[in-house]
Amino acid sequence: MMDAPLLPLFILMTSLLAAPILFALPERSARLRTGINLSMAALKVALVGWLSLKVSQGVIYDLRFEMLPGLEFKLQADPLAILFIALSAVLWLITTVYSVGYLEHGPHRARFFGFFSLCVAATVGIAMSGNLFTFLLFYELLTLATYPLVIHRGDVFFFIDWGIYVIYTLAGGLVLLLGTLGLWVLAGTTDFVPGGVLADVVAETPLAAKLLFVVLIGALGVKAALFPFHAWLPIAMVAPAPVSALLHAVAVVKAGAFGIMRVVYEVFGIETAQALGVTVPLAVLAGITIIYGSLRAITQDDIKKRLAYSTVSQVSYITLGVALASPIAAIGALAHLIHQGLMKITMFMAAGNLAEGLGVKRVSQMDGVGRAMPGTMLAFSLAALGMIGLPPLAGFVSKWYLAQGGLEAGQDWVIALLLGSSLLNAIYFLPMLHRAWFCDAAAQRDGAPGRPRIGWMLAAPPITTAVLVLVAGGFANAPFSPLEWTRFIVAIEYQE
Amino acid sequence: MTPDLIYGVTGIAVFGIGLVGALCAQERLRRVLALKLCSVGAGFLLVVGAWREPPDTPDPVPHALVITGIVVMVSATAVALALIRRLQTLEAEDDA
Amino acid sequence: MTPDLDPMILAIFLPLFGAIAAFMLPRAAALIGLVTLAMTTGAVFWLAQRVLASGAVIVPLGGWGAPLGIDLRADGLSVAMLLLTSAVGFLVSVAALDSLKGADQARQRQYFWPLWLLLLTGMNGVYLSTDIFNLYVMIEVIALAAVGLTVLSGTKAALRAGLEYMYASILGALLFLMGVGFVYMQAGRLDFAGLIAAEPSAAMSAALALMIVGLLLKTALFPLHFWLPAAHANATAPASALLSGLVVKAALYIFLRLTTYMPLPDEILITLIGALGAGAVLWGGLQALRAERLKLLVAWSTVVQIGLIFIAFARAGQVGLAESWKAAALLILAHGVAKAAMFLAAGRIKDEIGHDRIRDLDRAPVRPTLAQFTFALAAISLIGLPPSLGFIGKWSLMEGAMAAGYWHWVAITMIGTFMSVAYFSRVLSAFLRFDRVRAPVGEHQGWALADAAPLTLALTAIGLGLMAAPILRFIEIGYPFGAAL
Amino acid sequence: MLELFAATLITLGTVFFIAGTVGLLRFPDIYCRLHALTKADGLGLALVAFGVAILAATPGAAFRIALIWFFIAVSSATCGHLIARHARLAEGGRHD
């Protein structure tokens, strides 16, 4: 098989180069646009498959380009990166299909798909960043690319809230810039190295190192929707459904969580971070976010808002797993990165289908939708049960490892936290399922619902991802499953 | 007391007077004039710097520089005055 | 007789002959202008290659040599400025072909070219000069040509702004001239080497103070910026692009050179200049937030950017490292490219929509998409988002400030960046909104050839960020910031 | 002897100048002032020029001084005329 050292770059380019082409296409050439979109997404999946094969064979990819003296733009494909790229590549393909269906007659599709591509390019770039500087580059690109996507359907009322979104995300970016600079000044490098680069600094000036940790985690916490920086996420749910799906499952919040992983594992190093005494506070913060997000979710009537608060809660599982500083919890965290993505994207696409097909946007309108849209609601239900943590679904696997990790780390409160959280999950998800399947529709909607008008491009994606949720949970121990891959990563990060 | 001292102080005074005018004058024409005074002040300084106690002849280089400065200043004045004239025409048209 | 051509001489004389030709033959002015710019750019590339090969080069004009004669000298920094000027100038010229094509713009077309080529002569002259009196004459060439360009449209607002600009320009130049007088009195010579050799004294301090204030007035550092927003906002688009992107840089460049050869005597003064820069960042940012018109907003952003460059300067002066000047140089280059792109894009938007009121941008029936996209790209560089050159400049600025523990400059830069995000997103979100009043929104217009030049500039502003390392190495050729001449 | 004569002439000329200046400052209206100025200055200048010409060593210099006198006389006469004319026209304008 041919060896291609530029493979990571090609993967990046599949979406980065697609963007200007999509921008330039006239609005009306929809077929060509769809063709480019889908072929690029498929190409990316194929390339990522090839890349992960090569990486598992031990090939090392390391692309460097000098930006400033000593400061490099660096792409690498380590197993952790592969995990995240694989997630985004697969979900991009699925979401692209979904968005083509979703926006079939919408305005400004050229713009939408252009930014959509950029958004994925940024996510892939974040995944493959070999140092914090490169990470910062793509992190800002991600902020810029999501900006027009989120407001794609915005109207004037929305723009009042819009300010909050801009301020949160851009302030996060700025603080990350500050943190990157601080790292560069303190350590003289921004490279991601398993085991961290700050051991000396921590030994010499622990205060500066602590400050740096706070700055970096604070900056990334904005995107990861860590309490108290989560306020933008429920606002961003006004975005079109595919955007919300991508935002919550892959792009934005995951970029933040992924960044926290990189910072804890490869900037500070898990042992150094532990020695610094910053992991426990982070774990506590994550715990607070988990509970807070769930509590807020219960009271939301808007489906997408409820899902958004659920994301606030669920993404913090990842942070929690990282902060627990135990290999088993780390496996749980990494697995949850994938599993939460699969589940949440299913739910958002299903919610989008409800809104498109039936005009249902609130929980209180959900009576009987299960009978009207059985496929969609089946997928939704599977994902919801997974979220709650029902075995053998994907969510159960990650929660199981997290709990074990908590025990291993001697943080017994984690068990209680997880149980409580699962309970809360059940409290806000089960009523939705109950309404969908067991209540009568006629009570609420005028007349008979009739057949909802949604095409296969809307119906198929959530079902596909729901199947993936099942597979990821049921075949968790199979080779090349996400769980197996995370074990491989954790072995590297914990330098075992 | 030698001429260079007397005229040097004169030049600086003229420059200062021009500066006051450039900052405070209200009429457009007067501001142009104030700037011209500044340039004369700067010219004084250079000419004074070139002066040598007789019978030595003065340094010709600053003289050349001042001549250049004078020509440059008349060019700038002409442009400023053209702007003033044009602006006045437009403003008068609008008043009418 | 075949004359020996030297790229430095050509860089100054080609635009001069071009200006003469364009003035003599008004009908062919545009063609002459473009050819001249292409040739000048070629000469500058030739010079760049020569400098790359053999370091700084000097031409003693008339064969006399400084201090009696005048030397032209090209090192990395000056060639970088020349490259910026001619390359940006060329693209702005291409854009000018389109933006001055109206039937009622015959006059503007006729005069744009000679004035712009004279302006180019002056700017190239500044970047190659090593003599402070020569610099005085050059900034006057620039001033007259620039005022002529400012009032090209002939509107009352432009004329008023042009007159204020003229006053500020003359006053700045005269302050500089007075400083030249003091240098002569004390040092007896006017070349840069003479400045280095001069003993510190009251006269030299006075000279430095006068020249610096004059230059700050010309480069519009807060609070001497009063003339800039109106002048840049009311000029026609290509003129605005030239004025904002290139012309203010000439005075800034002289300032950098001067303070290299005559270091400011006191840290307090350096901090003061930095504080003025901070004032520019904050005040300009506030005004940009309040601006009602697109071009005015862009003009205020120039005030902000100049403040930022002076913060870089202040930090450089305090750290006292040659390294530290680079941030200022990078920011100058970044701003030159991005601001030219932004003004051209703003001009295109105004042309297409018919007005440039920010409040009503989203009500327009047409969407000049490509121009808006260009504007956004330029904004990315001006805000300092990666990977643009503006980002690299800001990064170097903050890196140095942080390493030296000057947290106040870091804080101001952060605040400035945040404000720039705020005022640019006023415009950008107006571009993205589309159903605010449910007005019929036309199909976006797709490609227009007129957008090519600004788009190229904006992409360059972003792309140059990837070239920062070679750019920095190039700027250092000939030690422009070292003591050695 | 000749020098004494020249000095007398120059002094006399200066006296006329002073008288003219006093007239310029003291006379009530523009015509009287003009009268004082042109008459006194014309004569004063002639006397001074003559005195200087006597002192001048060469005939060439004397010729040039004569030329200067001639041109100043002509132009000051023209100036006086123009000022008076302008003043009269302005007055006429005011009466209309």
Add this chain to the structure above:
Amino acid sequence: MTDPLVIFDLLLALAIVALAIAALSVRDLYAMIVLFVIFGLLSALAWVRLSAPDVALAEAAIGTGVTGALLLKTLHHLRFASGQRSACMTPAIPVPTGVMLANAAFCGLITLGLAVAFLGAPAAGPGFDALVAGAMPASGVDHPVTGVLLNFRAYDTLMEVVVLLAAVVAVWQIERGLSDAPSPEMGEVWQGFARLALPAIVVVGTYLLWVGAEAPGGAFQGGAVLAAVGLLLLLTRAYVPQPHHRGIARGAFVLGTGVFALVALLVAGGGRVAFEYPLDHAKTLILLIEGMVTISIAVTLAALFHGREPVALRKEVRHDT
């Protein structure tokens, strides 16, 4: 015993300062210009006292003469345009007296500082004296100021001519072919005077140019005096610029710059750099340049006085918003 000339110098200096103050504070703009012209002439006198006759000539002819004429023309235009004979032109927002005083005090402080710096500077500092003296034999001319202007620092002088060119291009650009204030009717005496003066001025101007090589005078002074011819012609309306004269006018504007730059460029070669005249031809080349530059200066200054480009009058499209 004090030199009587010191008293003269002191009186002259006082008069210059007093006139400067008076010009800026007198209410009537016409009086302001008159005071300025006197100020300029006295400054020129002061420069003669400082043994700078070239500068004095230039200041008298260009700095005072041409500038004064430009100011008067503008004043005439302003009074005509505003349709009144009163002096107040500017619809200015009155600046508060406090601000004015603060400004004045600020400038006073600056001036004081400059004076201190000046008094601290060396009385007769180092200069170019020796360098110029050493290089004069190779310059091709005998008058040092001309040597500096047209040889040692010829580049500056070229750029100075470029400034003049830029000015005339800008003025033509700014002042469009709108109807101007009619020039005042000056009567027969004036016409006669002009006829008498014209040839004399031409002779003087040419003489100044020619003599520049060895004595005070030169292209700029000569050009300015010749420009006076143009002014007289324009004022007596013996010559009225026509649209079809524009080509010739343009040619005259660029003549000096063009020839100067071409010569500077063409002499380079064979080891010589630009502006390095071969010694044998230096005098000829300098005279050629001076001649062309004089023509350009004369025509340009006259054109600056005339102002607007002579275009066919037509309704102009305006785009005020």
